[in-house]
Amino acid sequence: MGNIGETTLEIDLSALEHNYHYLKSKLSSDTKFLGVVKAFAYGSDMVIIAQKLERLGADYLAVAYTKEGVLLREAGIQIPILVLHPQPVNFDHLILHKLEPSMYSPKILKEFLEMAQKLGLGNFPIHIKFNTGLNRLGFWEQDVDHIVEILNGRNEVKVVSIFSHLAASEDPNEKDFSLTQINTFKKISQELNEKLGYAPFRHMLNTSGILNYPEAQFEMARCGIGLYGYGNESTIDQELKPVATLKTVISQLHQIEPNESVGYNRAFTSDRYRTTATLPLGHADGIGRQYGNQKTHVLVHGKKAPIIGNVCMDMIMVDVTGIACKEGDEVVVFGTEQSAEGFANTAGTISYEILTAISSRVKRVVLNP
The missing domain is CATH 2.40.37.10 (Lyase, Ornithine Decarboxylase; Chain A, domain 1)
Structure with missing residues (x-):
């Protein structure tokens, strides 16, 4: 043991790299990888973690709030950043820093379109969040027609992805519920694609989803806690390294x-x-x-x-x-x-x-x- 002299949080980027490659190995080579760096990269250092993930080749990053994404852009991060829980009061900063918002309710979508029209945007990337059972954020399955009605004929925005979130991907006792969520999401995405006339990429899996439901990886998977060394299951924890x-x-x-x-x-x-x-x-x-x-x-x-x-x-x-x-x-x-x-x-x-x-x-x- 050394003498650190004060309370210190050590952030081991070699552990992050190990975890990244382990999780990538569970995905198809053509599946995009999104690294979740919200909450100061799970309490570590958001900028340092994001810079490392960008160097490792991550396709996307995700944050919870606009100000987190702004901090990353100001630090020079170039890859796409999804804002999972944007608030209308921050839409101007979000747009200025080329962050990509999750549209999770009729109110949010309407207000973002108003801002996009006001600023004269063209094909600005947005992501549509659907609620398939977590009951936290997201449009409902029956909202597809409403979304399409609002978006058709509008060129201010473009739906680049649609996504959802598993409620209990780590719990084998909830497998039937998770499979129902996955099937609901497949149905929603098919209907939305047909009515939009194009196919945004899809993502639904978190860390435990990547490990337990790889058949539902679609075109991208999102990984948070696994990157930092924890897999919600003891045997997986042994394969990962705490960052x-x-x-x-x-x-x-x-x-x-x-x-x-x-x-x-x-x-x-x-x-x-x-x-x-x-x-x-x-x-x-x-x-x-x-x-x-x-x-x-x-x-x-x-x-x-x-x-x-x-x-x-x-x-x-x-x-x-x-x-x-x-x-x-x-x-x-x-x-x-x-x-x-x-x-x-x-x-x-x-x-x-x-x-x-x-x-x-x-x-x-x-x-x-």
């Missing part, structure tokens, strides 16, 4: 006597002589209070040190009794030695949440650029 490793240091050691308490609200009381270590990260850095009170552990020299007491805003205390360590020693929170999925599961949540929660005040360090 982000959160490390911190021991700020101070304390010798605690029996019946002494630790932290706010005296949430932990020692039953014997113990050694505790205070670490410089807390719920303001993304380690929520749900991880305290011995639910979760960090690794000190590879050994488990439970988080004791309540997580503070800027600090956590861990029990290092019996672990040979000193102030300034490195501590691993999650990453290559302990997965973010395992860390998150102790508090009843998922890798996505802990990864995307890591605060911007945590230093980012890029490995293997």
Whole structure:
């Protein structure tokens, strides 16, 4: 172990490259690959990840909101960027930076067409999102005629893709539901193609979809969590490499006597002589209070040190009794030695949440650029 000196999120681009090639290997050679880099690339660094994916040959990137796409364009990213959840107030910036919006409701489509007409756009690329069962965003199957009626005879925009999203692609118990979604999407796309008079490319699969329903990869697949090292299934996790490793240091050691308490609200009381270590990260850095009170552990020299007491805003205390360590020693929170999925599961949540929660005040360090 080295001495990193402060709380640091290491971003290993060689791991990203490994995951990219693994996921690509599950697709046909002519299937486009979209890398999802929303939420600061799942809590890492959106620009660095996007630049690497562009160099690796990704066909598309996706973000949630317009301002994320603008940041990528300002950093020099050239490949197409799909904005999954655009808001009308940002349409002017979206258009200026040549981002491609998802049209997910009659209101959004109408307002974007009004803006496109006002600006005199021609064949501006848009993507039509259909809801096939997730019931989050998207047009309904019965909206096809309405969409075609609005778009026919209009040259301000061009539908470059239609897409949907599986609700439970990682759950084998929901296979029938997933297959119903896929068949519904096939029906919608066929009807839309016939009525539009041309065939936009299609995409429906997320990471688990790529692994479990490759027959539904259509012309493009979207991958988020898999790129960052997690596959929603233990055997797949073994094939992937975590991109982000959160490390911190021991700020101070304390010798605690029996019946002494630790932290706010005296949430932990020692039953014997113990050694505790205070670490410089807390719920303001993304380690929520749900991880305290011995639910979760960090690794000190590879050994488990439970988080004791309540997580503070800027600090956590861990029990290092019996672990040979000193102030300034490195501590691993999650990453290559302990997965973010395992860390998150102790508090009843998922890798996505802990990864995307890591605060911007945590230093980012890029490995293997």
